[in-house]
Amino acid sequence: MxxxxxxxxxxxxxxxxxxxxxxxxxxxxxxxxxxxxxxxxxxxxxxxxxxxxxxxxxxxxxxxxxxxxxxxxxxxxxxxxxxxxxxxxxxxxxxxxxxxxxxxxxxxxxxxxxxxxxxxxxxxxxxxxxxxxxxxxxxxDRMACEKIFTDMQTRGISKIGMIAGTDGFGASMEAQCKDVAGDHGIEILVAETYAPQDADMTPQLTKIKATEGVQAVLNPGFGQGPAIVTRNYAQIGLDLPLYQSHGVASDGFIELTGVEAAEGVRLPGTALLIADILEDGDAQKPxxxxxxxxxxxxxxxxxxxxxxxxxxxxxxxxxxxxxxxxxxxxxxxxxxxxxxxxxxxxxxxxxxxxxxxxxxxxxxxxxxxxxxxxxxxx
Amino acid sequence: MTCRRKWIQISIIAAIMLVLPFFFPSGYYYRVGALVFVNALSVVGLVILVGYAGQISLGHAGFAGIGAYACALAPTHLGLHPAVAILLGALISAALALLIGRPILRLKGYYLGVATLGFGILVSMVLSNERALTGGPDGMSVPDLGLRSLLRDMGWRISGGEFWYGLNAVVLLIGIWIALNLYQSATGRAMRALHGSEVAAQTVGIDVPRIKLQAFVISAVYASVAGSLLALQNGFITPEVAGFMHSVEMVTMAVLGGVGSVLGATLGAAILTLLPQVLTVFAEYEQLVLGLIMVLVMIFLPRGLLPSIVAKLRGRGE
CATH class of the missing domain: 3.40.50.2300 (Response regulator)
Incomplete structure (x- = not known):
């Protein structure tokens, strides 16, 4: 030993x-x-x-x-x-x-x-x-929710739909987001979920699309789920801002969704992900x-x-x-x-x-x- | 097996448990020992079901999960003492085993394996999906048993590792004693008879479904108590305790040591708990080594380590 x-x-x-x-x-x-x-x-x-x-x-x-x-x-x-x-x-x-x-x-x-x-x-x-x-x-997770909601506020968004994975990451973030939404004046009109292995999220997204007054959609999730959501989102022609979580902050995500579907998706990420485009004066750059x-x-x-x-x-x-x-x-x-x-x-x-x-x-x-x-x- | 042999077996294990700590260079070994004993306890339960009665279960981790979460949930939600929660967990496991055992045990061979597998997966799914209650895949903390601080108040200061080594050793010895007693009892003989041939057992008047059910319930209680002890000594529990891999691990331990032998099962549990600790240097090859050992044992020692070695020593006797 x-x-x-x-x-x-x-x-x-x-x-x-x-x-x-x-x-x-x-x-x-x-x-x-x-x-x-x-x-x-x-x-x-x-x-x-x-x-x-x-x-x-x-x-x-x-x-x-x-x-x-x-x-x-x-x-x-x-x-x-x-x-x-x-x-x-x-x-x-x-x-x-x-x-x-x-x-x-x-x-x-x-x-x-x-x-x-x-x-x-x-x-x-x-x-x-x-x-x-x-x-x-x-x-x-809570900080990620707050960051997203702050960004929504600056864009004048107050009513959103949410679609979350039921895996540990997605479920935990969903709960935290629901908890802090009120503090940022955000109202969650509709909340859908999907299982981590699901291959199609069109039904849930269609339901969100049909909900009156939704201004943006948030997708707390991890792994391949969010990529499928993003692709389906484009397929059914949902024309609202889409927010993803820090759980998919990698280049692999864009490869999975394809450039077209990923266009305009916003998410909170760390400086490491955008190391190349950080400004020279940025404290984290070196x-x-x-x-x-x-x-x-x-x-x-x-x-x-x-x-x-x-x-x-x-x-x-x-x-x-x-x-x-x-x-x-x-x-x-x-x-x-x-x-x-x-x-x-x-x-x-x-x-x-x-x-x-x-x-x-x-x-x-x-x-x-x-x-x-x-x-x-x- | 005579009554004397039973006591010889128990004394040997007790002696090993007592002597080993003198060779422990640090407190960490107590911790590993405690883990070996907990695993051995659930495997001894499996020996009763698989080795005595010849029924397979690939879902026994489900019962371990129930025992573990009883110790996490009952004290927080019902205000019960953790010690009482162990009993509650065992009761729920027994009741559940009774309920599902009747229909499930009509199945044979692979079908029984798949049905029990389904049960285990159901339990672990409930544990990971009922977030509000169980904390989901992130798990939840388990309150302290309180026995150690009681001992401390009595002026007997021992470390956590030493305490769990001692407690689990005692519980395992009791578990082994019960299993060996059962082996000699009328019920035990009936179990072994139906293992040999169900039809033959039936013709001599053995109530086969009843005996099968008894074996299933008893082994469920073993797994549940082991799960409770595991939860209490870790102070934290995740749904993995009820996961499929844990079930497979239990069966592997039993088969490796010798599924018909209580002592063999203990040996199997000890080997498979210790190996990952010894193999940390080869962490990447750990699965490979484990697999190789299993294949070699199956080919050369099909009855499991201990029974095969004993038989060899006796010159093909028995």
Whole structure:
């Protein structure tokens, strides 16, 4: 078992470590299983960044040793691995929890043992109520809803139809949107749903089309569903503004829908997605470009928002450890909470005692698809 | 199997459970041990159904899901103590097994497999779709059992891992004891008889549907209690506990260790719980290694690890 641990460490690092001082970081990610499309870029990102920081001399001259486990999206395994990270590998901080399920099971270990933990999952319940040792990098569904509704308000839209996926992502965002709609003076006249595997959403869209007074349509969803909605939307000639969620913010979405159907679709996305068209003065531009270039050169595949979450978590952790000047978990935690204006790919983070997400609505960019490409309309 | 042999088997397992912690280099191993015991408990239940009575179930995770969510839901919505929720979960599982068991167990072979599969999928679908109640695919948190803090008040401070290692060990021993007793009882003999030949069992006056139903209900209760313990020790539960993969995992553990043997099932559960932990270095090849082990066992040790090895040791005896 000892040998196993040693091997893992070596593999994660990709090089042999000397006997010098080191900082032990742990991660439990879902690099395989149903959430692999999230966990895989996250794991790759962490491995890449650890190499990068170590090559540049580590943190305050100390090398980072990363122990990375693949929990396959199983909360049970995640919890066991979290215990293993803390008690066996003796890490001083944990990054991970690709999904809300795995995060929630790692979270209780981190809280019990007093180990700072940055989650990469979306749900608001991770940081609300605020827990001493738990932080997270992705923005919440609720913020995506607010961003969309704010944009609708500026366009003078107040009555909308909604069509949501019944998968975890879609259902959660649907509930959050319904919850905040009132605050923005938005009235949801009709709400339809579809199952994640459905191949045709024409009936639901026809019903929305027939509803009197609808000014725009919102589609909280994930995966192929929103692409089908967008295609059907064009097919039945629905001539209202269509809003998608951050769940489809990738180039793959436009490929699925086709350039024509995607024309004019708006959605909230992160700076990473539009790295190439960010203005030169943009605070996030250097960070986003550096990550994008390094990742694409190393792995030969496009960066994703999800890898960006891991990037931000790692940067936050390294920054906190450097400022704490020690690898004591409690001091790292305190330093994390004092993080101010750290520029990441997702947004600019400032934590405080009662905010462990540290992002505001400005982290989202309102994007519109024009001629098959992303344009920022903020 | 004589009464003495039963106690020898139980003593061996108890001794292993007691001695192992002396070799644990860190608290993490208690946690893995606790997981092994929980899985072994549900697999012992499956041995009663599959090994004794010869009926297959591919939906037993459904009962684990009911047990798990009983511990999450009853304390929050009904204000029940988690310990009572374990019993409630077991009761609901038993009642449900009784209700669906009667029509389902008339089916044989693949048909029974598919019907139970359907049941398991239904449960996991309800758990992931009833968002308002269960929190959907994101899962929900489970309240603390409260026993540990009780022990702490009595001046006995133990870590979470140690506590669950101990508690699950005791529950598993009780589960094994009941299963071994059942094996020797009239009901157990009837189960084994209908496993051998349903027609023959019927001609000697065994109420076949009734005995099948008994095996189904008993194994459902095992799965439910195991699910409850899993939920309580994790403090968080997602619908995956009721998922198809979990059902398959249970059957695999039983078949690997030896589906006719309670001790073999425990061994199977231990191996398949430990392997992913040992194989973290080869995480990418984990599925490959697991599959290979299964194929090799099926070809060379068709009765499962333990029974085949015991038979070999005795020089083809038994």
């Amino acid at each position: 000892k040998l196993t641990t040693a091997l893992t460490t070596l593999m994660a690092l990709g090089l042999a470590t000397g006997a010098g001082a080191e900082i032990r970081l742990g991660a439990s990610l879902s690099a395989s299983g149903g959430a692999a499309f999230l966990g895989d870029p996250e794991a790759k990102t962490l491995e890449m960044l650890v190499e990068e920081v170590n090559a540049a001399g580590g943190i305050n001259g100390e090398e980072i040793v990363l122990t990375l486990y693949d929990d396959g999206g199983d909360p049970n395994k995640a919890r066991t691995f979290a215990t293993r990270l803390v008690e066996d590998d003796e890490v001083v901080a944990i990054i991970g929890g690709t999904t809300t399920g795995t995060t929630m099971s790692v979270l209780s270990v981190a809280e019990d043992e007093g180990i700072p933990f940055i989650s990469l999952a979306g749900a608001i319940q991770i940081i609300d109520p605020v827990r001493d040792y738990v932080f997270k990098t992705p923005h919440t 960070v986003v470009m550096a990550y994008k270039t390094a990742y694409e050169a190393k792995y030969g595949e496009a960066v994703s928002t999800f890898g960006g979450y891991a990037h931000d978590a790692f940067r936050l952790m390294v920054d906190a450890i450097a400022r704490a000047g020690s690898d004591d978990p409690d001091e790292i935690r305190d330093a994390l909470e004092e993080t101010r204006d750290l520029v990441g790919t997702t947004g600019i983070y400032s934590f405080s005692a009662d905010d462990h997400l540290g992002l505001n609505l400005s982290a989202f960019r309102m994007l519109e698809i024009r001629d098959g490409a992303w344009t920022s309309i903020d």
